[in-house]
Amino acid sequence: MAINNPLKLDEEALKQRLTPIAYTVLRHGATEPPYSGTYNEHYEQGDYHCAACGAKLFESSSKFESGCGWPAFDSALEGAITYLRDHSYGMIRTETRCSCCDSHLGHVFDDGPTATTGKRYCINSVCLEFRPIR
């Protein structure tokens, strides 16, 4: 499904600011290669924000090692994520997008490690910007 631009972000400015892979993932729904991301094995305390618009999406307390090669979280901030049915590649998956700017983030699956949520948010590292707790 086409990615919208509800915040009227300047696509050209985004392209300049972000790396080419980050731009392609966020704004065109691509996927970064597994094990390539800065935040795949990153466990500092802080918050993960949308790399396109800066909205807060995940807290480090929900991050876990999934072994799948992408940063994984068992929950997202309330209202931060938009969920879309994704039928691409012959699979039925749930795509996750930033609720603020509609940028693609990754997918969410129902095989998470915690009984509380049961969710595994599999998120492209390039879509995230980590801000440590000071």
Ligand SMILES: [Zn+2]
């Ligand atoms: Zn965003």
